[in-house]
Amino acid sequence: MPIQEDSSRVLEDLDAAAVDYAARVAAASDAERAVLRDRLTRVCLPFAGRMARRYRGRGEALEDLEQVARLGLIKAIDRYDPERGSFTAYAVITISGEIKRHFRDRTWGVHVPRRIQDLSLEVGHASMVLTTELSRTPTSAELAERLGVGEPAVREALESAAGYSPSSLNAPAGGEGTAEFGDLIGGADSDLELVDDRLTVAGLLLRLPPRERQMLAMRFYGNRTQAEIATELGISQMHVSRLLSRSLAWLREAMLSDGPPRWEGAGGPADAHGMRIAVDRAGGVLTVRVHGEVDRDTADRLRMSLRHAISSAAAGERLVIDLNAVPLVDAAGVSVLLDTASAAAAADMDLALTGAQPYVARILGVSGLQKAMDPRR
Template identity: 55%
Template structure:
């Protein structure tokens, strides 16, 4: 046999295999081991040439040559001279080992074996068409070359992207910076979970009266304090606090319920004065808050009710449905009382909030209250 390290042409392997087979006949175990080592050593250049055919596919050349050499050893151990050419058997065995290495060890994620084979066909066809067309081939052109549907080409293209992956711990740029690939990925965006809530709140805000919308805008968008809001709107800070609390409570209930609850505060469509006429006079039941925004409306309605009483009759104003009676509301009652007295109508106020009794006394209107407070 030839000296180790000599390059052998492809056809010489069959001669070497024939010489190796004849030399092994009648040799003992140690002699066969030496002959085997010599044969493998002289065939190594052939295995190296097969391995170098697969360069540039993402695997180090040294690793490919190592796989090819293992395939050569398997070929030598399994070769039977009676079954044909050693060279043909070696090519099949070594290339099979190299392809198996690509299939089992070079994919970043698991891809079925059949799909891996289609990916290899796709890669080869794309490279060939790129050379022929001098441009990147289209999906239709690849499908025609491979004789498959375009959907198969798209699946192979997607699977090919899984062949080579990078670790999130791969360094970025200068390794001394300490930055890794994973640093480029954003974290969970908590605001995404609030999209539905924001859309719902925007819809509900449109159902609030204009005054409440203005208060909420000044407080939460304008970042104004309650004192500043009170000065701008000409009401007390306590009144601002009540209005904000009521608006927020209604929004919270509306967010948690399937149906929108009715708005019962002042300024909404539910604010009203219900007037009933009896044998002794007129009964006016007021619903909703009374402040400077609607005091003039309530005053007009009460005056209309008082005008229908007639001389010597009574006008009973029921405030039990009024959750808030502001200073403007107190002044409104005084104005209605003055007009009613000029018409010889006795005005009586029932259901007055307890906190308003003292204010009525100071204003000289204690006589309006029948003693029924709440």
């Protein structure tokens, strides 16, 4: 079927026109090919215009969309191979792809994944169609059913559509002479003033013993109660309260001083075992001096030291346990001292507990060690 130049006799069957063009252009010269190409392009221009009008109302001028559609039409004509099927179907795919690429690459104000951009176009077109059919705005479920995609994908596309033409931060927020949108966004960040304090505290936390660091993390980062911390660590709630209070007091003092104060509790950096034990003999007295807390973590070490002291004691030698530097004794520590008292009695060895601080003395007194703490002995 020949291609006519007279617009009143334009071929309506684009497939037949394209097949005729392909047959003629194969044997034509370069000049003849250009003429044939122009003729087929003019025949197909109304078709490209209809394709462009499908995408109108999406923020782009119709004239620009028609130019993009015509560019896609020319690409379809140049790449068309009659052996691969219908020219019309091929042109629809090529022109649609060119228009979508234009929207994707030239019109979005912010970067959005290609998948979302393409779906956003389809959602926009389906929304217009369904609005006409239903006489109302379609729901996400109705759009998803029309497009054959999941409802979450439709919602994501609708939300991403806001990135197509973002508002300018320099746009006026109200009438003339008022503030701009950018002036209404953000504000002074009060947390910036805390940056130095946060960095200082982070460094000081590393100077605390591992157990105290763990407790602080569980309490203030894990939002755990003291009872929950005590259960997990196997100590009493009172012990947890004392350790937290002492750790916070040390951090407060360290924050206000030029250099960090010495950590007085067990487990400090200079005390890898959490407790120091010194043993000396003088005048028939074997003295065991304990420094640091006596709790579940240190009780076994103290037990071994006291057993060794009893087994190595000379006949008639007196055993004195100096608790002057012990700020706390928990149930595990009390058990060690009770076992020591029993072992000393079995070895017919006199035992005395000296220097106990008031809090420790009360614990030992109600535990049955009052006799060993009697200063008259």
